[in-house]
Amino acid sequence: MPKPALKLKKLDKSFADKVNRLAHTDSRMCFQCRACYNTCPFVQAMDYSPPAILRLVLLGQEKTVLNSTTIWTCVGCNTCSTICPQRVDMAAVMDALRQIALEQGVMPAQPEALIFHNAILDSIKKYGRTHKLDVMIRYKVKNLDLFSDVDVGLKMFVKRKLDMLPSRVKNLVQVRSLFPNGNGNGKSYGK
Amino acid sequence: MANKIPKRIPYFPGCSMATTAKENNQSLNAMCQSLGYKLVELKDWNCCGSSSAHSLNHDLAVDLASRNFSLVPKGKPMLVACPSCLLRLRQAHHRLCQSYDARVRYEHKWGRPFDPTLEIIHYFDLLEHVGLEKHPHLRTLNGLSFVTYYGCMLAQPPDMQHYKAHRGLMEKALIALGAEEKPWGYGARCCGTFLSVVRPEVVTPLIDEIMVDAVQSKADCIVTACSMCHLNLEMRVTSKKKIPVMHFSELLAIALGDAGKKDWFTRHLIDPIPLLRARGIL
Numbered sequence: 125m126p127k128p129a130l131k132l133k134k135l136d137k138s139f140a141d142k143v144n145r146l147a148h149t150d151s152r153m154c155f156q157c158r159a160c161y162n163t164c165p166f167v168q169a170m171d172y173s174p175p176a177i178l179r180l181v182l183l184g185q186e187k188t189v190l191n192s193t194t195i196w197t198c199v200g201c202n203t204c205s206t207i208c209p210q211r212v213d214m215a216a217v218m219d220a221l222r223q224i225a226l227e228q229g230v231m232p233a234q235p236e237a238l239i240f241h242n243a244i245l246d247s248i249k250k251y252g253r254t255h256k257l258d259v260m261i262r263y264k265v266k267n268l269d270l271f272s273d274v275d276v277g278l279k280m281f282v283k284r285k286l287d288m289l290p291s292r293v294k295n296l297v298q299v300r301s302l303f304p305n306g307n308g309n310g311k312s313y314g315k
Numbered sequence: 316m317a318n319k320i321p322k323r324i325p326y327f328p329g330c331s332m333a334t335t336a337k338e339n340n341q342s343l344n345a346m347c348q349s350l351g352y353k354l355v356e357l358k359d360w361n362c363c364g365s366s367s368a369h370s371l372n373h374d375l376a377v378d379l380a381s382r383n384f385s386l387v388p389k390g391k392p393m394l395v396a397c398p399s400c401l402l403r404l405r406q407a408h409h410r411l412c413q414s415y416d417a418r419v420r421y422e423h424k425w426g427r428p429f430d431p432t433l434e435i436i437h438y439f440d441l442l443e444h445v446g447l448e449k450h451p452h453l454r455t456l457n458g459l460s461f462v463t464y465y466g467c468m469l470a471q472p473p474d475m476q477h478y479k480a481h482r483g484l485m486e487k488a489l490i491a492l493g494a495e496e497k498p499w500g501y502g503a504r505c506c507g508t509f510l511s512v513v514r515p516e517v518v519t520p521l522i523d524e525i526m527v528d529a530v531q532s533k534a535d536c537i538v539t540a541c542s543m544c545h546l547n548l549e550m551r552v553t554s555k556k557k558i559p560v561m562h563f564s565e566l567l568a569i570a571l572g573d574a575g576k577k578d579w580f581t582r583h584l585i586d587p588i589p590l591l592r593a594r595g596i597l
């Protein structure tokens with residue numbers, strides 16, 4: 125007899141509990157109808173589909189889930205959370221999984237997304253607002269990807285879409301005080 | 316929602332409106348003025364945290380939103396223009412309503428009590444409130460044909476279903492102003508948001524699919540109410556045939572009074588000026 129992939133008796137339910145708590149939803153309600161699968165615009169770019177991720181969560185497959193590209197491809201558009209007949213908030217589950225991955229120092233399977241999110245947060249820390257040009261430069265430098273998309277950047281520049289001067293908050297001290305220590309002095313999440 | 320909307324409304328523009336989508340911001344202000352409302356920018360507002368704070372740190376997302384709530388004068392609503400900021404701010408407000416600890420933190424941090432009755436409204440709520448169809452307009456949109464692109468702004472996760480999704484609002488308003496609707500199938504497809512930067516090879520074909528269907532629908536233009544959608548549609552489209560993407564607020568501003576400032580349209584990556592001229596709107 126082939127070795128079973130999972131021993132159901134040994135399933136770890138604590139992972140699903142944690143995800144549910146962080147996501148304020150009950151992922152056990154999922155009956156795998158795959159409506160979310162059919163409606164997610166980015167499912168092709170994910171290694172596990174959204175309902176597969178949910179099933180893996182219920183089966184306690186923490187490592188697989190946290191190492192998936194899915195959680196870093198999901199943009200949180202809420203299409204899935206809107207269509208779910210069981211009121212499972214899939215987008216919130218994805219949020220929770222990203223946070224658990226960071227907490228546990230799991231290197232994202234798709235680091236570009238994390239680099240981008242960090243670039244946004246760095247910009248907020250610096251100006252209190254996001255400054256597109258600043259975000260793009262930070263993203264490109266960290267991602268060592270200086271030359272792709274030059275034409276798109278130029279088009280935007282010509283149309284004054286990438287402003288040179290950022291719009292900024294006056295009381296920056298106050299905004300910066302909101303960032304946790306780990307991210308208050310140039311350090312980023314997930315490093 | 317929004318029973319009483321003051322004539323001077325505290326306004327949260329959000330980062331896109333303040334920078335990349337200035338034309339959207341200016342036309343929104345002009346449009347509100349024509350309707351008899353003045354948008355008063357919240358003093359020293361900060362970024363709502365966008366999907367990034369939400370993705371990496373929930374507490375930070377709530378804190379960034381909280382600071383903005385603390386800037387709203389008591390008893391007044393807060394009008395938000397960007398659908399994505401709107402969702403983030405409403406979700407943070409919802410968390411604050413639910414969590415005692417979060418409210419204690421709020422009061423400690425901002426030195427004022429948290430207001431659970433604060434109304435966070437979108438300008439669609441304002442349009443519905445004034446009943447745009449009944450409002451006199453100066454110019455008609457002359458049969459300009461359109462498809463409406465809502466992107467994810469109609470999406471409602473379970474926690475947010477008590478808010479109204481303004482399905483059909485743009486169509487109703489534009490038809491009342493003399494434009495003509497074309498049916499199509501992509502009105503609620505997500506534009507890709509930040510994946511457009513992170514995985515352009517994933518987003519480009521999706522955007523092209525949207526544009527191709529819009530062209531096939533025989534519409535003159537795509538109309539959107541989100542600056543992010545606007546930017547992604549214009550920036551990522553590679554298909555040869557394409558039609559202009561208009562901010563909903565631009566068309567409203569044109570029809571309601573202000574003739575539409577040409578410098579709004581020169582900021583578009585797909586030039587809408589020939590179309591607007593051909594239709595005698597500009």
Ligand code: SF4
Pocket residue numbers: 153154155156157158159160161175178207208209210211212214
């Ligand atoms: S739509 Fe809901 S019930 Fe259906 S598979 Fe997705 S999460 Fe499960």
Ligand code: SF4
Pocket residue numbers: 163164165166167174197198199200201202203204205214215218
């Ligand atoms: S929220 Fe994420 S998983 Fe859900 S439809 Fe959007 S991208 Fe897909």
